[in-house]
Amino acid sequence: MPERKSSLGRIEVSLAAIASLAHQAVLSCYGVVGTSDKNLASGIVGALSKEHKRGIDVRVREGRIFIDVYVIIEYGTRIVAVAHSVMNVVKFSVERALGVPVAEVNVHVEGLRVSSVD
Numbered sequence: 001m002p003e004r005k006s007s008l009g010r011i012e013v014s015l016a017a018i019a020s021l022a023h024q025a026v027l028s029c030y031g032v033v034g035t036s037d038k039n040l041a042s043g044i045v046g047a048l049s050k051e052h053k054r055g056i057d058v059r060v061r062e063g064r065i066f067i068d069v070y071v072i073i074e075y076g077t078r079i080v081a082v083a084h085s086v087m088n089v090v091k092f093s094v095e096r097a098l099g100v101p102v103a104e105v106n107v108h109v110e111g112l113r114v115s116s117v118d
Helices: 015-027 040-048 079-098
Strands: 003-006 009-012 032-035 056-061 064-074 102-113
Touching: 015 032, 015 056, 015 064, 015 079, 064 079, 079 102
Parallel strands: 064 102
Antiparallel strands: 003 009, 032 064, 056 064
């Protein structure tokens, strides 16, 4: 967990809080329909756990934050442009909120959704 120390004590931010920040950032991106679990086991854990943020995997190694995002993108949008937007928005949002640099944001496109023409 990212941690900051000061003369008054220390501050720890949980991985679930970081995942929540990233999840909100992802959903604000143009072309993203939603997030998706990376596999069936993650889907079952997500259904049983209130803390699990579906489609967001956060790891901290040696004080560096690594975020994997599993998204569903709207059919007809440029996938590469949407993925780069997700990377930038998630990195900026998490760094701004925590004041800790994000080492990597990896975007995994799990599917496309075709909207109805109604």
